[in-house]
Amino acid sequence: MSHVVCRVTVKELRARKRFWLGQAVVVGVLVASTSKSGAQVIPTREIMMPPWNNFQIFEPFPLPQLSDPDTRDDVAPEDTPVKNRYHPEYAPRGIRAGDWMINPLVSAGALYDSNVFSSPSGAQSDISTELGGRLRAHTLWERHGIDMQLSSLSTLYARHSGLNQTDAAFIGKGYFDIDHSTRLLASLRAAYLHIGVGTLTSPAGAIEPTPYSLISGTVALSKEFGRVTTVVGGQVDAYNYGSTRAQDGSIINQDSRDGPVYIAYGRTQYAFSDKAAIFTSIEGNRRDLRGTPTESLESYGYRALAGFDLEFTRLIKGEIAGGYQRQHFLASSIGDIEGPAYRAMLTWSPSRLIDVHFNAEQVVTEASDTSATGILANAVQLAVDYEFRPNVVWSTAAIFEKDNFKGQPREDKVYALDSRIRYSLNNVTSLSFQYRFTRRDSNLPEFSYDKHQVRINAAAQF
Helix, strand or coil: CCCCCCCCCHHHHHHHHHHHHHHHHHHHHHHHCCCCCCCCCCCCCCCCCCCHHHHCCCCCCCCCCCCCCCCCCCCCHHHCCHHHCCCHHHCCCCEEECCEEEEEEEEEEEEEECCCCCCCCCCCCEEEEEEEEEEEEEECCCCCEEEEEEEEEEEEECCCHHHCEEEEEEEEEEEEEEECCEEEEEEEEEEEEEECCCCCCCCCCECCCEEEEEEEEEEEEEEEECCEEEEEEEEEEEEEECCEEECCCCEECCHHHCEEEEEEEEEEEEECCCCEEEEEEEEEEEECCCCCCCCCCCEEEEEEEEEEEEECCCCEEEEEEEEEEEEEECCCCCCEEEEEEEEEEEEEEEECCEEEEEEEEEEEECCCCCCCCEEEEEEEEEEEEEEEECCEEEEEEEEEEEEEEECCCCEEEEEEEEEEEEEECCCCEEEEEEEEEEEEEECCHHHCEEEEEEEEEEEEEC
């Protein structure tokens, strides 16, 4: 198998990474926002690249380039992550409009789901049509940058029309370089989305997706002091839930889940060299949800981690961190969830064609008020990305998650396998195939289920 080897400057490579990150993030939003199998709390992740990783304080930060730029080797394209690797012959051309580049995308596909209601018995299967579109516009300025994206995805079922849904989202992001070492970032997201039937946050007994709107804003400030990089930021997410329908035809009102979630975060990283750094990060939150007259859904808490960012060789790199977390729920039936916390994200590249990822994490979250509102989730993920050819990439991930519920005697174990192949025919058209298996084993039998999903998709981008 032959590959064309070319060299690019670090500056060009970073620009290309930002471009492909925008592509990957929006496609991920289109798929994840309507996934009927997203039952687990901790999903598979796309790698966040600068500068947008400043919005996710627990995502890995790249190590600074401390060596002499005149003697430093440029990073070859074949040494970048397989999943987001840049190949000019398959990159969309875009439509130039002054200092702006516009990239439209349309997609169409089909999804087979062996258990559309995620039922423990009497599973019903169906086939749905998925129609998606996206319009992206981003600046080509030498300094500063704006990236705006408008996307939608409609899912239409052949036999169960009550599961039909259309999601739409607008995402606007921008950064302003105050000076060579200081950057201000901001983002705004407005979306109309749905919670899939049978997923962990779906109301118990629902047979239709639960609609909700989300308005989210984030501001972050990053500063470099030589070997030290510091980021502080804040985020507000405002949720407004609609109603769904139960099997007996009754309406399940979800107004109790309405309200804002406030987040403040900070991270400081000190680099010993180009290959090693130590960091501390902390995130505090307040979930000011409406609740019911008899039970509050409000909570507040924090998660703090400290660890190492290491690049042992060009073959192995990543982050390992440990710390403590606490979430206090005002409802006496839930109380506090607290204890040690951990996070690990490692990548091993045995060759330039293969990336092996290992992720492990513990988080505190909440589910629908009709089920439980406090969950301690532990997840482990092993994933592989393999580049058969520059235009054919196979990605697969195996996931195990254990969910402990606070407020009811429930414990779930989730096993999932996700395998995808992306085939780019040229710089316009691409095909993808996905198979996903999900099994949830609960000590409460009514929450256990198996499901298989097969998805094919064709996309055209310009």
